[in-house]
Amino acid sequence: MEKFADPRETFAEALLEAAKKDSRIVALSADSSSGSGFSPFKKNFPERHLEFGIMEQGVVGFASGLATMGKIPVVATIATFVTSRPFEMVRNDLGYMKQNVKLVGRCGGITYNDLGPTHHSLEDFAILGTIPGFTLLSPGDPLEIRKATLAMFDHVGPVYMRIGQQPLPFLYEGEYTFQIGKGVTMREGKDLTIVATGTVLQKAIAASDLLKKKGINARVINMHTLKPIDREIIVKAARETGRILTVEENYLRGGLGSLVSQVVSEECPVPVRMIGIDDTFVGTGPYEDLLAKFGLQPEQIVETAIVFLRK
């Protein structure tokens, strides 16, 4: 039986752990406190919990000003409301000013399945990735959410981390070193490489395990940092496996597949296939069914991989 954890609860525990060690951390809520994992923080540090109401632009500016005064502000709310909605504030007040502010987008991708496109966030990494100096984190397992959260606070500079809503399985067998900008090889293999990130990393790993039963050894790389991207691990995979398949819960335009393709085409051109969400507003329905619409279930990834290998 696989073990699962709620990503927001995991983030909540990690935030509390970080906040106990560093009194500079303040949490800014845009009427999003309990849903974003701020509740334990608020209970322990009520004076460091700041509520702004449904104010997603102003709250980013306030975070910037607090950072000027030496605080380490974390703003957490629904992913699209902390990225698309206040984009110019994120770009200028955090990125251009190089402020030490942490943004956490929860219920990212299409994990807010039933609420529809206004609440989906498939472009957050693409748009924030255009901001010089921004670090983008996309952890794919509960242990990794904890490690990414702690690393985010240790890192000096603006960071955006996206987490999902659905419970996440534990994918790591034991301890490992999490380092911003360094991908992790989750499965060894020489026949092709699957590079995956975030919520659908689990699908890529399951696909690799299914492929193995068919005698195909697919390497799986967990790209938990989308910026700066780990060029080295991508080039090595291209060189050693000759084919790369990317798996992500993002728009393909500007997502993981685009980033990997850029590196591969510049440094070691090999065929690349991308699985993700193409140019469309995703409808509503059960989360797993929505993923299946875009070929993101393990059996579908296996199918794509097999066709890809034949070409």
Next chain:
Amino acid sequence: MQRKGMAVNQLSEQDVKRLERIALQIRKNILRMIKAYGKGHLGGAMSAADIVTALYFQVMRIRPEDPKWKDRDRFVLSAGHKCLVLYAALAERGYFNKDLLDTYGALDSKFPGHPDMHKLPGVETNTGALGHGLSIAGGMALGAKLDGSDVKVYVVMGDGELAEGSNWEAAAACAKYQLENLLVFVDKNELQISGSTKEVMNYDPLPDRWKAFGWAVREIDGHNMREILDVSTQFPFEKGKPSVVIAHTVKSKGFSFAEGKASYHYWKVTPEELAQAERDLAEMERRLQ
């Protein structure tokens, strides 16, 4: 950290005159930069010149020789296009060599068309896009308050800028957190690029709007040094509230050919106008003797 004990009624006529002379020098510095490049955002820089002078030369607790000093007061120029007045004041206050002013408009100049805190000492924020400064300043004031610090935060906004909705998000939050250490000047020169602010997008009556958002409000003549000093040293105007000053000003104040004309929001210099600008400043200097 002690502040200068300076009740405004103790300021002599001479002190006020001194500041008026500095304000003239600030205007000269603005002209110097525009002359170097041949163009620039004139109108708003000139309308805010007296306010910015008072802040940098009398009101704010700052150390130009130590621009990152932790306990300095903060100045946020929300209307970033008025940056010539900020550059002029920082140069005059000794944050950097005044000769640098002549590099305005040059490739990779330390004086971009909107301020960049990483290029020039003394600049606190990267403004330019409107409707950002108040929330950043609010964060600074809140940070100081959380730490029990006596740092104060001063903001200059434009009146046209108030059409940005994000300002009103910030205004509500500043009131919620009772930021007594925050003083905002609205440089109400009544004009923006497209014309009269009343006609382009009216936000009058400003005092009522700010009051409704939980602020304490005063109105002054934004070119009267004593009135500027008065409000700058007497805030918070009400206990538990952030303070805003509606400063009635004249766009391009000081240049006879440009005063009160929206077209000089951004001035592309002609030789005749330049000569007139220099004559206007000389006349101002004569009057201050």
